[in-house]
Amino acid sequence: MADQTFVIVGAGLTGAKAAETLRDEGFDGRVVLVGAEADRPYERPPLSKDYLRGEADAKPYVHDGTFYAEHDIELRTSTTVERIDPAASKVALTGGETLRFDRLLLATGAQPRRISVPGADLDGVLTLRTIEDSEAIRERVDAGDRLVTIGAGWIGAEVAASARQRGCEVTILEMAEVPLERVLGAELGAIYRDIHTDQGVQFIGGAAVEAIEGDSKVAAVRRTGGRRIEADFVVVGVGVEPRTELADAIGIATENGILVDEHLQTSAPGIFAAGDVANARHPFYGPRVRVEHWANALHQAPVAARNMLGRAQPYDRIPYFFSDQYDVGMEYAGYATAWDEVAFRGDPESREFIAFWRLDKRVVAGMNVNVWEVTDHIQELIRAGRQIDRRRLVDPDVPLADLLAPSGSTP
Numbered sequence: 001m002a003d004q005t006f007v008i009v010g011a012g013l014t015g016a017k018a019a020e021t022l023r024d025e026g027f028d029g030r031v032v033l034v035g036a037e038a039d040r041p042y043e044r045p046p047l048s049k050d051y052l053r054g055e056a057d058a059k060p061y062v063h064d065g066t067f068y069a070e071h072d073i074e075l076r077t078s079t080t081v082e083r084i085d086p087a088a089s090k091v092a093l094t095g096g097e098t099l100r101f102d103r104l105l106l107a108t109g110a111q112p113r114r115i116s117v118p119g120a121d122l123d124g125v126l127t128l129r130t131i132e133d134s135e136a137i138r139e140r141v142d143a144g145d146r147l148v149t150i151g152a153g154w155i156g157a158e159v160a161a162s163a164r165q166r167g168c169e170v171t172i173l174e175m176a177e178v179p180l181e182r183v184l185g186a187e188l189g190a191i192y193r194d195i196h197t198d199q200g201v202q203f204i205g206g207a208a209v210e211a212i213e214g215d216s217k218v219a220a221v222r223r224t225g226g227r228r229i230e231a232d233f234v235v236v237g238v239g240v241e242p243r244t245e246l247a248d249a250i251g252i253a254t255e256n257g258i259l260v261d262e263h264l265q266t267s268a269p270g271i272f273a274a275g276d277v278a279n280a281r282h283p284f285y286g287p288r289v290r291v292e293h294w295a296n297a298l299h300q301a302p303v304a305a306r307n308m309l310g311r312a313q314p315y316d317r318i319p320y321f322f323s324d325q326y327d328v329g330m331e332y333a334g335y336a337t338a339w340d341e342v343a344f345r346g347d348p349e350s351r352e353f354i355a356f357w358r359l360d361k362r363v364v365a366g367m368n369v370n371v372w373e374v375t376d377h378i379q380e381l382i383r384a385g386r387q388i389d390r391r392r393l394v395d396p397d398v399p400l401a402d403l404l405a406p407s408g409s410t411p
């Protein structure tokens with residue numbers, strides 16, 4: 001395949017891992033990795049955690065500086081793909097250069113959603129996606145400024161935790177009653193609310209923001225009804241939008257991301273998509289699933305790369321993510337959209353427990369909090385799709401590995 005050119009649009013974790021895999025798999029053609037950002041590919045999770053707090057030694061790069069040249073990967077940083085010409089199999093880059101491709105991977109990720117209230121463009125209203133965003137927030141945190149986060153999803157909650165750990169006065173405003181309610185539900189969300197309020201964060205649920213006030217820079221956030229919370233800076237964490245614009249422009253099917261099949265192939269032949277931007281048909285779940293998490297980028301990228309090389313490998317991993325807030329670390333596996341109950345193994349008050357989301361006595365998701373090395377077992381329970389006896393599920397004396405053993409064989 002030495003005469004072939006594979007172009008990857010987006011030099012985030014997905015793009016970097018796809019390029020790496022192409023070489024690992026022996027592809028000897030041209031690999032061009034095009035990224036709009038100035039930095040070489042880096043990992044984003046530290047940007048709301050140790051990197052934000054100034055505790056990281058270095059930028060969290062995916063590969064060391066010599067990796068791309070050593071692997072003959074043409075990394076074009078600070079370069080945007082402006083257009084795809086599918087008929088000519090070319091992409092147009094900023095500056096006018098065009099590149100012919102035999103296969104194209106769209107790894108364009110996602111970008112923070114904005115809020116449209118008066119004052120949303122004041123100095124001090126920030127979002128978090130890039131290294132520069134994280135450094136801008138860190139500057140405010142280091143100055144000891146008062147922070148209001150709008151939204152208590154993962155980004156809002158982690159930024160709040162990091163800022164609080166660095167001594168800032170922090171208020172979280174959230175439309176739902178508790179943090180993280182959309183993914184975790186009310187019960188687990190309440191645990192996360194308490195984790196924050198125990199640290200001295202003010203959490204205000206059921207709060208709609210009407211305006212951000214200030215002359216040229218942020219002075220306060222005004223809630224519907226008129227109540228004001230004074231602030232020096234605001235971090236807006238109200239979700240992300242998948243970056244589908246290149247695909248939309250040429251009629252590739254999109255809906256909440258770029259639609260791909262289980263092989264991560266888009267509706268256009270030879271064009272694949274993976275990572276945050278891909279809304280992928282999932283062989284285990286049936287419908288499409290778009291996952292905005294690190295592990296999905298890490299694992300989908302190699303599958304996309306292999307399929308660009310002509311393998312027909314389906315991507316069927318159970319979604320997984322992690323979060324660290326204060327001294328509370330968690331991992332979540334599964335994709336629960338409906339459940340009958342949440343069952344706890346261990347006492348949630350102790351902040352060392354496993355929560356299982358159950359639907360018709362089957363485990364559809366699990367979250368281990370300050371309990372480690374259980375993710376594989378939780379994923380096996382989900383994948384097995386079997387009804388599990390509740391008493392055994394919540395009993396810490398029954399090893400997770402034994403839950404799928406036929407009853408009676410448990411020691």
Ligand SMILES: Cc1cc2nc3c(=O)[nH]c(=O)nc-3n(C[C@H](O)[C@H](O)[C@H](O)COP(=O)(O)OP(=O)(O)OC[C@H]3O[C@@H](n4cnc5c(N)ncnc54)[C@H](O)[C@@H]3O)c2cc1C
Pocket residue numbers: 009010011012013014015034035036037043044045046047048079080081082107108109110111128129130155243246274275276277291292293294295297320321322323324
């Ligand atoms: C602050 C933060 C903390 C996070 N923490 C966690 C965590 O704790 N756990 C977890 O599981 N996940 C976490 N995530 C999510 C995880 O980082 C993402 O799922 C992952 O970054 C997705 O990788 P990606 O390569 O698909 O997309 P991205 O990381 O968004 O990368 C896409 C890249 O493509 C570039 N691009 C877009 N369009 C073009 C174009 N036309 N031309 C050229 N380049 C283009 C963008 O500039 C960007 O650099 C976090 C994310 C953030 C922002």
